[in-house]
Amino acid sequence: MRRTRWFVWLVVVVAMVGAACGEADDPTTATGGDDNEAGSTTAAPTFDAGTTMARIQQKGEITVGVKYDQPGFGQQDPATGEVEGFDVEIAKLIAVAILGGDVDSVEDKIEFVESVSKNREPFIQDGRVDIVVATYTINDTRKQVIDFAGPYFVAKQDIMVRKDDTSIKAVDDLNGKKVCTAKGSTSEKNIRAKAPRADVLLFDGYDECKEALVDERVVAVSTDNTILAGYVDRSPDELKLVDNPFSDEPYGIGLKKGDEAFRDFLNDRLEEIFEGGQWGDAFESTLGQLGLETPDTPTLDRYGAAGGATTSTTGTGGTGGAGGSGSTSTTGASSTSSSTG
Amino acid sequence: MSITVALTLTSFAAALVIGTVVAAFRVSPVAPLRAAGAAWVEVLRNIPLSVLMLGFYFGFTKIDIRYGEFATAVIVLSAYTSSFVAETVRAGINSVARGQAEAARSIGLTFPQSLRVVVLPQAMRTVVAPLGSVFIALIKNSSLAGLIAVVELTDMADRISFDTARPIPAFLGAAVGYLLLALPSGAVVGLLERRAAIKR
Amino acid sequence: MEKVSKSFGPVKALQEVDLSVERGEVVVVVGPSGSGKSTLCRCINRLEPVDSGTVMIDGVPLPEEGKALAKLRADVGMVFQSFNLFAHKTVLENVTLGPTKVRGLSRSEARQRAMELLRRVGIDDKADRYPAELSGGQQQRAAIARALAMEPKLMLFDEPTSALDPEMIKEVLDVMTELASEGKTMVVVSHEMGFARSAAQRVVFMDDGRIVEVAPPDRFFSDPQSERAKDFLSKILAH
Structure with a gap:
């Protein structure tokens, strides 16, 4: 179906494209067609x-x-x-x-x-x-x-914390703390490399991480800033971005x-x-x-x-x-x- | 693998105890206990384990019930499995001739005593094999603990698959791991079954 | 037992039954099948709860299911048609279970008394066998020993020989006759008219959930008063 x-x-x-060019049997001629410059077709x-x-x-x-x-x-x-x-x-x-x-x-x-x-x-x-x-x-x-x-x-890995948190300003601050990220993400490797003493909790996705952060099970979620931005955008009263990226993705x-x-x-x-x-x-x-x-x-x-x-x-x-x-x-x-x- | 084993064994031990108590509730002469037993079984076995797992982990924090990841996994797996244990044990109890319980009560045993001393020991013989299936199901169900960040076998395979970008070998490895756990369990069940049958 | 009634769905198993049994008395309950004899027997220790009326033992009404009822049942021995020996326990364990769990006797004391009882019913050599390894007659004698081990005030026998092969009936009846002669209080539901004649003080005839006639055995068998009893006796004595 x-x-x-x-x-x-x-x-x-x-048919339409062909017809527009007036040459239905040879669409490649459209490369030079007028409408191509006028629009995005x-x-x-x-x-x-x-x-x-x-x-x-x-x-x-x-x-x-x-x-x-x-x-x-x-x-x-x-x-x-x-x-x-x-x-x-x-x-x-x-x-x-x-x-x-x-x-x-x-x-x-x-x-x-x-x-x-x-x-x-x-x-x-x-x-x-x-x-x-x-x-x-x-x-x-x-x-x-x-x-x-x-x-x-190129995304940058950053850290998301609860709005009232002031203790985490950089990736180093995650040492000894519970941090959440998704399974199999390069984010996990980066955290382990840059904050080796962090306790990393791994979920299937970031929705769970965000929930764990709000529930105070973890103190931070770390992954690409683009992903984190989506969460901060939806819950600006609860969450914020540390805005101190520490790797390129x-x-x-x-x-x-x-x-x-x-x-x-x-x-x-x-x-x-x-x-x-x-x-x-x-x-x-x-x-x-x-x-x-x-x-x-x-x-x-x-x-x-x-x-x-x-x-x-x-x-x-x-x-x-x-x-x-x-x-x-x-x-x-x-x-x-x-x-x- | 060791986490899967720990998770399975701890949960099964707890599930056996809870499940047997719930089964006793379900055949009890006291109506409210019967209703409570039925409610326990129906609620737990009819909700997907993943929903229970995530629901307990994330949902219960909202009402200030909070356990660590491993503890949550054990609690949820025990409760879920206990509903199946309860039904299995109840079927076993029903399979024991009615006269056994009547004879037990007629010599002055209370209902719980007659259950414990006379009915359950006989029920357990018919229940060994189906409980074995429940146990093997639990081994596999423990994989859902990965949902709440418990690094058990499947979760491990998940991680290896990411690290290597080769998920197929990683999950094949996990499959072999589960087989290695389940096959001996099946053998142990067979052994227990023969042992239970000897005295009959 | 006063005005005891009991129904199973639409079937009225007992209708306003009155019966009292004296200490040391042996009462044999007879009647056609489906007349309510077994139900009567099972109501006495509340294995079947009654719908209405009162069952009293030593003047005390039977309590609801619970510890008190269990305590009371300990004083009422019961022997079933199908023996109901605990299948997972040896004969000896069957007999010692009640005394140790309910009476709190020590294991050795219970064991010693159990062996005496088994000797009395003639199966002390089977003490360590499992019920399934015994003949029906042996199982029923073990079941009697199990009931006696509780030193009951009253013994109930619910068709104790109905499930037995003919050659085994005698060995069980012999044990029961001996108990009767020792002065045990017994209520026996049975088709064994010979036993009723020789051991009973009174015969209770039931039909349709009612007690139709109560009489000493001599009179009941030679000169039944009711038509239904006559009819019943003519049928069973015809052969």
Whole structure:
């Protein structure tokens, strides 16, 4: 049922895009189309056969693992079932570059799959998802089993305490105290490294940590400032951020290990949205709403053999400029399509 | 692994005691005790263990009942398991011929005495095998203690999977760990069963 | 026993039954099956609570379930149709259980007295066997010893021979006859008319939950007054 709907949408969108260009049989010509400069609609580019991008394009949808419980990054709206957040926006911007369309319409061609921390690697390895965009900190252990594009964001690990707490001003102050963080987070390792005498309590998620903090079972919760900001934003009378970050957490896009062409494509696309302004827009509409200031764009880490070399597959469609409205072009497309139809 | 073992053994010992007392309540001639026993069993066995675990840990702090993580896990696992022990023991009690209890009372034993001296020892024989299943279920249920930050076997596997970014081997390891605990338990149950059957 | 009634659902097992038994008396209760004999017997030590009426022992009404009732039951021995020996205990342990747990006798004293009783009923050689290893007659004699060990004021026998093979009935009746001749107060529900004739002071005939006739055995068997008793006797004496 869902598949059928997507397929219908796919046909409609392809038809519209094609019709808008007046060249339904060759969508790639859209790269130079006028509407592309006016709005954010992109035509689907052509990729070399055998690449992951070509495969995704062929199946007409991209499967993306995101968090469903991470405010600001990937959080499911219980009313609509829609997932929202910065990670989701990044996923859409990636999808547009492969499947064409604009960030609104492309949503129908993305299958979001909830990825909790512990199933991220198997999801990628088994091909259950094409990419994981889920507050996924790049580290060497993980790089042994999967690869990362990015980082597309660098979070800073900080400490959250109860509003009335004045005893904790830096990570050192956590020594001898009970601190909460989530299982398997790099936050745990950082605390153990920087406050070795802290008593670290580990839960499945940060909701439990926040509860334990409010219940005075622990004196502090420590993890990425972006995550903590969400909690402080919702309970400003109870909680506060220490605001003394002690480590960098580069978030990357997880993909299958050894898929260099795909990784380069993702990195190139990230570079585009960094420079094109879409990255900043995405931040403002999501994390910015939690009171976080838009930071500088991060520096990509094109590690390994592939290095920074670009390949022919990076010939994506033109990037949409900031500003122009997608709806204008869509309207134009549908009117054209109705006139041809 | 040692935490899983400690958690399981402590909880099972407590569950046996509580469960047997609750079973006695359930067959008691005193109506309020029967009702209390039934309420205990129905409430505990019909709520998911994870809900009990998190509810007790986070919920009860709101009414100022506060225990550490391990203690909470033991309390919740004991209470939850006791409801299954109670039903198992009650079935065992019912399986003992009615005449046994009547004979016990007719020589002047009080109801609790007749239960303790005559009925329960006979009930325990039929109850050994099903209690073994309850015990093995408890071994596995102890994995939910990880929800409240008790580092038992599953939680350990969780951590190793994160540290190595290889969850499959980590959880396979945990599975082997549970098997190593459950299989000997099954063997011990078999042994106890044969021992209980000899005197029949 | 005054105006005792007891129902099981719609079935009226006892209807306003009056009966009193003197100290040292042996009363045999007879009647067709379903007449309420067993229920009468079980009401005397409140294994079945009565619906209405009073049961008194030594002038004291039976208390509610609890310690006091347990204490009273200790003074009323009961022998069941199906023996009901404690299956997980040896014959000796069956007999010593009550004296040690209820009377507070020392283990050795209880043991010594139990052995005497077992010798009296003729199964002292089976003291260390489990009930399942004994014949029905042996089990019933062990059950009598178990009841006697409490030194009861009153002994209740609820069809003690009904579950026995014919060749074992005599060994149990012999023990009961001996008890009767020693002056034990006994209420015996039984189909054994020979025992009733020889050991009873009074025979109580029940039918339909009521006591129909009470008479000394000679008169009851030779000259029953009620039609129902005549009918009953004609049926059981026909063969």
